[in-house]
Amino acid sequence: MxxxxxxxxxxxxxxxxxxxxxxxxxxxxxxxxxxxxxxxxxxxxxxxxxxxxxxxxxxxxxxxxxxxxxxxxxxxxxxxxxxxxxxxxxxxxTLREPYEAVDEIKKEGAKVVYQGVAGAYAYAAMLDYFGEDVDNFNVPTWKDAMEAVKEGKADYAVLPIENSTTGSITAVYDLLQEYNNYIVAEVYVKVEHVLMGLKGTDLSKVTTVYSHAQGLTQCESFLESHKDWQQISQPNTAVAAKKIFEDKDNSHVAIASKEAAKLYGLEILKTDIADEANNTTRFVIVSKTRTFVKNAKKTSIVFECVNEPGSLYNLLSHIIYNGLNMTKIESRPIEGRQWEFRFFVDIEGNINDQRVMNALRGIEEESRSIRLLGNY
Amino acid sequence: MxxxxxxxxxxxxxxxxxxxxxxxxxxxxxxxxxxxxxxxxxxxxxxxxxxxxxxxxxxxxxxxxxxxxxxxxxxxxxxxxxxxxxxxxxxxxTLREPYEAVDEIKKEGAKVVYQGVAGAYAYAAMLDYFGEDVDNFNVPTWKDAMEAVKEGKADYAVLPIENSTTGSITAVYDLLQEYNNYIVAEVYVKVEHVLMGLKGTDLSKVTTVYSHAQGLTQCESFLESHKDWQQISQPNTAVAAKKIFEDKDNSHVAIASKEAAKLYGLEILKTDIADEANNTTRFVIVSKTRTFVKNAKKTSIVFECVNEPGSLYNLLSHIIYNGLNMTKIESRPIEGRQWEFRFFVDIEGNINDQRVMNALRGIEEESRSIRLLGNY
Missing domain, CATH: 1.20.59.10 (Chorismate mutase)
Incomplete structure (x- = not known):
C-alpha cells in the first residue's frame, strides 16, 4: 500500500x-x-x-x-x-481610446427612441429608466433605432438584448457590431404576457393569434393546446394588441402586456400563459458618445479570434487570469466568412479597474479585433 | 542596455x-x-x-x-x-454508456420525419441524405418531429440546427436538450431564396410577403426596399409558397426555394434576394438509438457549469488540453434558473479517440451535468 x-x-x-x-x-x-x-x-x-x-x-x-x-x-x-x-x-x-466618466447618465432633456409602439415592453423599459416625462419617439425596427442614435435624431435608444427564457436577441447583438454606438446602461423588465381580445371574445371561436415571434415562443405550452389557431408574428407585442383593436374581428386575439390591453381597451381573456413564471427581459440603453458612469460594474466587448484551434480559449484566459467573472458569452456568424464566429462577452468590472484593463489589453494584442461595446 | x-x-x-x-x-x-x-x-x-x-x-x-x-x-x-x-x-x-458502432447509418427501409411540407429545405436535406425513394412523412413543428422519433413512429428526424448567415437555430438546441435523442449524421444544404408569386404578379401591387421568419431575416436588405409590404411569417418557407398557390391573391408573394416554386407552379419574380450569396444551413439527422458510425469525426455534447467564476473556462480547458479543436459553442438559458446557462459544444474527434474520452471524462467529473448528444 x-x-x-x-x-x-x-x-x-x-x-x-x-x-x-x-x-x-x-x-x-x-x-x-x-x-x-x-x-x-x-x-x-x-x-x-x-x-x-x-x-x-x-x-x-x-x-x-x-x-x-x-x-x-x-x-x-x-x-x-x-x-x-x-x-x-x-x-x-495603453491602446485604449479615452472616454468621458460621469457620475450619472444625463436624463434631463434627453430625446429617446424605442422600437415598437406605446405599450410595448421597450416602452416600459424606457419609462422605467428615463421616467414618465421623457421626450420620446418610436420607430418600426431595431435598426431604425440604432440609425436614429447614429444620426443624432435621438440621444439614446432602448433595445432588448436578452430574455431569461428565450435567450439572446441575436439581431440586436448584430446591430451592436454594425453600429459604433455604446451601451451606457441596462434595465430589467419583467415580462407578463396575457391573452387579450375584443370585449366578449369567445375562446372557442378564435382562429388567429397575433404577437411578437418571441411572445409566441414564450407561450409555447399554452399555444400547444390551441393548435388550430393560426400564429401570426408582428413587429412587437403592442402592435399585435393594436391590430386586434383596429381589425374589430372577435375571432382574433393577441398575446401582449397588461399595459397594452389597457391602452387599446381590450379584454384580458387569460393571464399567466407564459411557459416560465419568472420571465425577464434585459434592455440596453445605447448612445453615440463614449460616456460611462464612474461606478460602472459591467464591461461588454466583442472580439474575433484568429482562426486557430484553441484561440477562443486563449482569449478567455485573459479574463480568467485577471480574476474576472464572465457573465455572458454569445457567438454570432461573421458575415462573408462561412462558419467563423465573433464573440460577445460580458465581464463583471469597470474599465478603469486594473484587472479589466489588463484583460482587455491581452485580448487586444492576441485577437484579430476587439471593440469595447460599453461600460455600465 | x-x-x-x-x-x-x-x-x-x-x-x-x-x-x-x-x-x-x-x-x-x-x-x-x-x-x-x-x-x-x-x-x-x-x-x-x-x-x-x-x-x-x-x-x-x-x-x-x-x-x-x-x-x-x-x-x-x-x-x-x-x-x-x-x-x-x-x-x-469509465462512466460512459456503451453504444453501437456501425460502418454506416442504415438507410434502407428507414422511416424519416421532417418538419414542414414537400419543397422545404428540410425536405431537400432529407432527400440529399436518404435518397429520393425514402419512406417519409412531415409534421407541423420541430417538436413534433422529435416526438415522432421518441415514440418510434419515425427512425430518424431531419432538423435544421445552424445557418451560416443567421446563426444557430436555438429552438432545435433546446429540443436536443429536452429529448434523449442522438445526432447520428449531419447534412449541409445551400439555401437559395427566390421571390415567387402567381403567374403575372405585378411587383408594384404587392402588399404582403410570406416566408419563414429566418427567410425574412436572411433577405432583410431586399425587404428594406419594400417597406410597405406586410411581412407574415409561416412555419416554413414551403408553407409560404403553398399559401400563395392556395390563396390565389396576386398581391401576395413568398420567399422560398426554387423547388417550392416549381412544386406549386409559381412564377419566380426575382432571384438572388438573400443578403449573403453563400447561405448554407446545417441539418442534423436525429435517432433514438445510440448508433454511431465508426469513422465519426465530430462529437457534440451539452453541459451545465457549476455556478462559480471561471467554471466554464475550466471545463473548456479539458477540450484544449487534450489537443482538440472546438468548432462551436452555444449558450442557452436553463429553464427555471434566471441567467444561468447550459453550453452546447462541438468537438472535432471520435468518442473512441483517447483524447475525446479524456476530455469528456474530465468535463463529466467537474461539471454539474454532461450529456453526449451525438457522434457523427
Missing part, C-alpha cells in the same frame, strides 16, 4: 523549489519586457514560443510527459505575456 | 530545472492517482486544492508574484487531475 502522507510531503518539497524557480523566472522575464518596451517590440512572438516549446519537449525524458509539460510551459509563457501587458498598461502605453 | 541573449540563457537554465521537477512531480502524482483508484476516492478534492494554493502563496516572497504563481499552480493541479482521468479511462473505469 502506498503512503499518501509520504508522497504528499515529497510533492510539497518539489513545490517549494518550483515556487523559487518561478520567482526567479519572473524576475528575468520582466527584464525581457523592459527590453521589449524600450525597443518597441511586440510582446507576443509566436515563432520564439514555438521554438521554446520544441526545446522543452526535447528535455523531457518520459514520452508520456512531453505533452503535459509542453502544455504547462505554454501556460507559463501565456502568464509571462500577461505580466508584460500589465507592465505596458502601468507605463501608460 | 539589457543583454537579451544573456537573459534568455538564464531563462533556459531555469526551464531545464523546471522540466526535471515537473517530471518528478508527475511521477509522484501518478502514485496519488493509483492510491485514489485503489481506495475509490474522487479525483477532484476542492478543499485540498484550496489549502495547497494558500500554502503556495505563503512561500512566494514578492507580493506581486503571489497571484501569477498561485495561478500557475492551479494549472499544474488541473493538469494533474487530467492525467488522473486519463489513468482512470485506461483502467476501464
Amino acid at each position: 502506498l503512503d499518501l502522507g509520504e508522497i504528499r510531503k515529497n510533492i510539497d518539497g518539489i513545490d517549494r523549489q518550483l515556487v523559487s524557480l518561478f520567482e526567479e523566472r519572473m524576475r528575468l522575464t520582466s527584464q525581457v519586457a523592459e527590453y521589449k518596451i524600450e525597443t518597441g517590440k511586440k510582446v507576443l512572438d509566436p515563432e520564439r514560443e514555438r521554438q521554446k516549446l520544441e526545446a522543452i519537449k526535447s528535455l523531457v525524458e518520459k514520452e508520456d510527459n512531453k505533452h503535459p509539460i509542453a502544455d504547462l510551459f505554454s501556460q507559463i509563457m501565456a502568464n509571462s505575456r500577461k505580466g508584460q501587458y500589465m507592465l505596458l498598461e502601468k507605463m501608460g502605453q | 539589457l543583454d537579451l541573449g544573456e537573459i534568455r540563457k538564464n531563462i533556459d537554465g531555469i526551464d531545464r530545472q523546471l522540466v526535471s521537477l515537473f517530471e518528478e512531480r508527475m511521477r509522484l502524482t501518478s502514485q496519488v492517482a493509483e492510491y485514489k483508484i485503489e481506495t475509490g476516492k474522487k479525483v477532484l478534492d476542492p478543499e485540498r486544492e484550496r489549502q495547497k494554493l494558500e500554502a503556495i502563496k505563503s512561500l512566494v516572497e514578492k507580493e506581486d508574484n503571489k497571484h501569477p504563481i498561485a495561478d500557475l499552480f492551479s494549472q499544474i493541479m488541473a493538469n494533474s487531475r487530467k492525467g488522473q482521468y486519463m489513468l482512470l479511462e485506461k483502467m476501464g473505469q
